[in-house]
Amino acid sequence: MSKILGHFINNADVNDDNRPTPVYNPATGELTKHVAMASKATVEDAIAAAEAAFPAWRDTPPAKRARIMFRFKQLLEENADEIAAAITDEHGKVFDDAMGEFGRGVEVVDYACGIPELLKGEYSRNVGPGIDSWSDFQPLGVVAGITPFNFPAMVPMWMYPMAIACGNTFVLKPSEKDPTAPMIVARLLAEAGLPEGVFNLVNGDKEAVDTLLNDERVQAVSFVGSTPIAEYIYSTGTANGKRVQALGGAKNHAVVMPDADVDNAVNALMGAAFGSCGERCMAISVAVCVGDETADTVVAKLKAEIADLKVGPGTDVSNHMGPLITGEHYEKVKGYVDLGVEEGADLVADGRGLKISSHEDGFFLGPCLFDNVTADMRIYQEEIFGPVLCVVRAESEEQAMQIIDDHEYGNGTCIFTRDGEAARYFADNIKVGMVGINVPLPVPVAYHSFGGWKRSLFGDLYAYGPDSVRFYTRRKTITQRWPSGGVREKAQFSFPGRQ
DSSP, X not given: OOOEEOEEXXXXXXXXXXXXXXXXXXXXXXXXXXXXXXXXXXXHHHHHHHHHHHHHHHTSOHHHHHHHHHHHHHHHHHTHHHHHHHHHHHHOOOHHHHHHHHHHHHHHHHHHTXXXXXXXXXXXXXXXXXXXXXXXXXEOSEEEEEOOSSOTTHHHHHHXXXXXXXXXXXXXXXXXXXXXXXXXXXXXXXXXXXXXXXXXXXXXXXXXXXXXXXXXXXXXXXEESOHHHHHHHHHHHHHTTOEEEEEOOOOEEEEEOTTSOHHHHHHHHHHHHHGGGGOOTTOEEEEEEESHHHHHHHHHHHHHHHHHOOBOOTTSTTOSBOOOSOHHHHHHHHHHHHHHHHHTOEEEEOOTTOOOTTOTTSOOOOOEEEESOOTTSHHHXXXXXXXXXXXXXXXXXXXXXXXXXXXXXXXXXXXXOSOHHHHHHHHHHOOOSEEEXXXXXXXXXXXXXBOOEETTEESSOOBSHHHHHHHTEEEEEEEEEOOOTTOOOOOOOSOXXXX
């Protein structure tokens, strides 16, 4: 059997041959390694390590935590090529895209380096006679993250840098489909000086997830993935008294107005729909074109651009798009293309049957473009998570917005227009959590927060940014009075006021 990747607990590799699961190179289809699926006992060992480390880490000054984050950031940058190469080898995205993912994750580490400022409480003197009041932001304890395959470096970094900078200890359960990049990063955390047990990584499947959700020592869970699993994570975790943020699926729409710069809009749609083979929760999968003339122009230009799009292994930097992550996912996405044809949509560009020379066994599906898609079609309603772009036609901006608002997901959206009034109306009124104006992928920077509306988010707080401090801490408010002069005070039976 090939190499088996285990776990990382107490700053050490934990070898494990429990239920080894194959990991593939999606560009070649070949088996490259196996990853162990953690048993309940192994996950409990990781939780116990985090619990044991928490008291000392909680009491570590925030400035010292920040110094470890600064060192961690330096090590990440020194090892960027190795981490990005691991992403390309196991996920399939082109190397430049892997580096872009990695860089956006490092931005959150940057933000965590400012934790002494972010944890400063509030102080009010003389809220009453000789009474002062202040608030602290105190860590929760052991917290966990469960992350998806599409961003094996970035999404975990949305979680644990802020969680541990706030004084918590962490257990990460990354995707079993591309486990190497998270393991490299875990070792760098230890090298940066993070004490044993503060960060632990367990590879696994539903058994590991359920152990984290049901263990009373875990105080909070962060999740990114599909909506059905997000809903399960949220309902199970909250039923067990945990704080939960569960980011789910998406069906992101781009509205193209008649006055838009169509060439720029089409270029933006190409990258947003087909970058990373469409395996992004912020990918644009629906273009809503206002007016038939707009739609005809957009479809014609998209068809021409798709003909020139280069598909191949991510190690070739001249390629624009790599393979899907697994053979199983390839069949699922291809099945949606088959379904769209059956449903009556017009398949303008057909990526089925694509074969890449010397990579015939890779999981390659070329870009697919549907026109005349309607809201009752499953290819419109469901998240495909592949290189499939649907064009829907609308008669007005209001109708385009109604189409978007009626969808169950509300993760991200954008509008292409030269009209400031139309853009402002769209941004103010659309029922979606993240909005771009001539920006196709409006992913917030690290000092803002990421999250959608409707069935794209379960929980009250977004990922990273200011919301991460609120999610990973509890507020404690202290009110203090020191009586003076040795005067004995009488009992007061009325509710205390501020006089």
